[in-house]
Amino acid sequence: MIKRSIITALALLLIYHFALPHLSRACYWIPGQQRANYLNAQEYVHQPIQDLNVIVGSSMANELSQEILGPQFSKLTFPAGGAFTGLEIIHQTGKRPPVILIEANTLLKEVDEPMLADVLSPWRRQLREISPIFREANRPSNFQIGLLDGLAGKLRKPQPAPAGEDNSTPPNKPADPKLLGAMMDVHRGHLKQAPDPEILAAKIKRLGDLIDEFTLAGSRCVLFELPIHSSLAGLPQPLAIRNAMAARFPADRYHWVRFDPNQTYPTSDGIHLTRPVADEVTRKLLADSRP
Amino acid sequence: MLFTSLPFVILVMIAFAIYYLPMVRSWQITVLTVASFLFYSWEDPILVFLLIASILINVVTSYQIAIGKKSAQRFWALMGVVLNLALLFFFKYGPLVAQSLFGGDHGSIGHFFMSIPLPIGISFFTFQGISLVIEVYRSKQPDDPFNYPEMVPASFSEHLKNTMLFKAFFPSLVAGPIIKAHEFYPQIVPKSLAAIDWSVVFRSLVVGYFLKMVVADNLKDSTFWIDYPSFLNQSRLTLVVLLFGYSMQIFADFAGYSLIAIGLAALFGYNLPQNFNYPYLSRSFTEFWQRWHISLSTWLREYLYIPLGGNRKGSVRTYVNLFIVMFLGGLWHGAAWSYAVWGSFHGLALAAERFGKSWIRFPKHPLISIIQGCIVFSFVTIAWLLFKLPKFEHVLGYLNAMARSTAPNNYWMVGHVLTYSAPVALYYGWHLLKHRFPKVHHGEFIIFAILIAAIVLDSGTTGAFIYFQF
Numbered sequence: 068m069i070k071r072s073i074i075t076a077l078a079l080l081l082i083y084h085f086a087l088p089h090l091s092r093a094c095y096w097i098p099g100q101q102r103a104n105y106l107n108a109q110e111y112v113h114q115p116i117q118d119l120n121v122i123v124g125s126s127m128a129n130e131l132s133q134e135i136l137g138p139q140f141s142k143l144t145f146p147a148g149g150a151f152t153g154l155e156i157i158h159q160t161g162k163r164p165p166v167i168l169i170e171a172n173t174l175l176k177e178v179d180e181p182m183l184a185d186v187l188s189p190w191r192r193q194l195r196e197i198s199p200i201f202r203e204a205n206r207p208s209n210f211q212i213g214l215l216d217g218l219a220g221k222l223r224k225p226q227p228a229p230a231g232e233d234n235s236t237p238p239n240k241p242a243d244p245k246l247l248g249a250m251m252d253v254h255r256g257h258l259k260q261a262p263d264p265e266i267l268a269a270k271i272k273r274l275g276d277l278i279d280e281f282t283l284a285g286s287r288c289v290l291f292e293l294p295i296h297s298s299l300a301g302l303p304q305p306l307a308i309r310n311a312m313a314a315r316f317p318a319d320r321y322h323w324v325r326f327d328p329n330q331t332y333p334t335s336d337g338i339h340l341t342r343p344v345a346d347e348v349t350r351k352l353l354a355d356s357r358p
Numbered sequence: 359m360l361f362t363s364l365p366f367v368i369l370v371m372i373a374f375a376i377y378y379l380p381m382v383r384s385w386q387i388t389v390l391t392v393a394s395f396l397f398y399s400w401e402d403p404i405l406v407f408l409l410i411a412s413i414l415i416n417v418v419t420s421y422q423i424a425i426g427k428k429s430a431q432r433f434w435a436l437m438g439v440v441l442n443l444a445l446l447f448f449f450k451y452g453p454l455v456a457q458s459l460f461g462g463d464h465g466s467i468g469h470f471f472m473s474i475p476l477p478i479g480i481s482f483f484t485f486q487g488i489s490l491v492i493e494v495y496r497s498k499q500p501d502d503p504f505n506y507p508e509m510v511p512a513s514f515s516e517h518l519k520n521t522m523l524f525k526a527f528f529p530s531l532v533a534g535p536i537i538k539a540h541e542f543y544p545q546i547v548p549k550s551l552a553a554i555d556w557s558v559v560f561r562s563l564v565v566g567y568f569l570k571m572v573v574a575d576n577l578k579d580s581t582f583w584i585d586y587p588s589f590l591n592q593s594r595l596t597l598v599v600l601l602f603g604y605s606m607q608i609f610a611d612f613a614g615y616s617l618i619a620i621g622l623a624a625l626f627g628y629n630l631p632q633n634f635n636y637p638y639l640s641r642s643f644t645e646f647w648q649r650w651h652i653s654l655s656t657w658l659r660e661y662l663y664i665p666l667g668g669n670r671k672g673s674v675r676t677y678v679n680l681f682i683v684m685f686l687g688g689l690w691h692g693a694a695w696s697y698a699v700w701g702s703f704h705g706l707a708l709a710a711e712r713f714g715k716s717w718i719r720f721p722k723h724p725l726i727s728i729i730q731g732c733i734v735f736s737f738v739t740i741a742w743l744l745f746k747l748p749k750f751e752h753v754l755g756y757l758n759a760m761a762r763s764t765a766p767n768n769y770w771m772v773g774h775v776l777t778y779s780a781p782v783a784l785y786y787g788w789h790l791l792k793h794r795f796p797k798v799h800h801g802e803f804i805i806f807a808i809l810i811a812a813i814v815l816d817s818g819t820t821g822a823f824i825y826f827q828f
Contacts, residue, residue, distance in 0.1 A: 068557070068802065068803050069556060069560045071803040071807075072560075072564075072803040072806035072807045073807070073810065075807030076807040076810035076811045076814075078807075079807055079811040080811055099580060099771075099774060100582075101579040101818075101819050102579065181819060181820055200815060201814075206815060207812070207816055208576070208777055208816050212770070212773045212774060215776075215777070245590065246591050249586070249587035249590055253586075
């Protein structure tokens, strides 16, 4: 039984390998934030084009429009993560994008080590090069859920984001007042805690090292802090990060894109911009990041 | 070290290769013990000292009970139980108590206690230690009704060696099944490669890894949203499905872990007790606790419920005993009042069911069994919310949103949860089918082949086992 099971399993893998190119991509569905993160990272790692610009950040930068950024930009923006995960991917793959847009808001977020281990592990990378069946995008369950979607004709509500984008949350439309209030309380509770100065200093140092390395290799690093709800922007955590960033990366030596602090930026939950505002911010970011 | 990590696979392969070498046959216990210590110390080597302290407590006290003066047996038994519980209390409940008494401000005693990390698996290996002390003590009583086998050899060093393996045995070290001393010690004999039951190893590992890596690790990406205030933004249908998914996840996670542990133990020639027996088929709470985390419920029955008097001291005392056992069983899961509430809920349910059974007799009919099963499953599933949402007001908020939310349905989430819950339903269905037609084995290899292919192609991102936190 054991031998037969293993041989049949290998046969199933082979069948899937040969069937995959013939399965319609329309039937595939990428559910969930975690999978979208892995898919984004894998697509970037296995992307043959070496000179793609990159935007790194968290779910906040993930709201920026891929359509407006255009195909020359790849988004290494990870909900529940931060800019360092994207920066480490660039660093460890040895790719040197012409432009790297770096979101500064979530600097304190740790690198997603399990994801890096998954997408950068040499044997896994090789396996994914040999057969695309081992990539996140081609999981059989994506096909199964997509098929369900097609059969039911209902699953596509709300409309999914393009492959690779988080199509679950956060909602990029204004939330109802009760939810907004609860979300604001959660963010306020989190952001009112000043960061440990040692941890912040270590993060700033690492960011400086990476920016110096990329700049030496010919990349142009552009820093930006995305606007958040005005009642949250002045809390100890964002303030500490802002001050530390301004001290280490002064505007006369580093390229910054600034957003008017006096302007009100509508958000869905206090920290994520609503769709039209995110589009507007994307346009400004694109225009101001040009040399 | 996670069962799903590459270093673990390498450790098992090396340990297995050395373990069965003919020239190290007399060193098998040492090989397994060293592998277990490596396994336990991988993330945080300092934890080994705690494990060693716990082992020494049990070795010394159980040895003294078995070999020492008869008049001191009770003292050593008491000492063994108290020291085991003291260790557990200090590391697990110290932070909760200290925070409640002294607050959690920086520099306070409460803050100091809260900064002590919870040693992984402490609840499991402490309970195993207590089982050793109690069973050795019981076996030395002239009117021992349990008829336990001899567990303590005359040689202290041999007892130390055996007990190190019993307490540190890596397949069950951090999340069970909780092995009782009388189940394990008689198994400590030289093992041979030819005696391995490969069928048990293969089936347990494939099903266990499938439940953990494909079902639980994928479901966690959806059930992640059972979190305040995110759930306020979900529809009634989505919330119901998410809760159902969490129920499936927690089963797949823990039953998967237990099966992996059973498969690994079988690889080294040891039999671990079954920990899950299709618990969601239960038609009563009593039956549920005979099928869910069996090693814990039998431990609680043997070492707590029966010594408290069990059901031998009248109805009221039985209800009280059931409540006490489940309340403490709830607290065993974690140092938070939500676990106590969860345990109390099950305690009350068991007591109410026992009370009801003395008044009402349901006729035996498949439809009634199905209705009973649905009721038990619904209550058990709702109670899991206390595991997921530590604040009681958030649990009530979730239940309220389940009844009143007007948010639109999130169909991808529903599809995702149902896709990964379906294998659990099929797992139960297959069991029922085999129960109905015991001789049907044709094509089983195809099922295992599909499970293997799914593990390779569709595993979720690695998540720690839920029961590690206990």
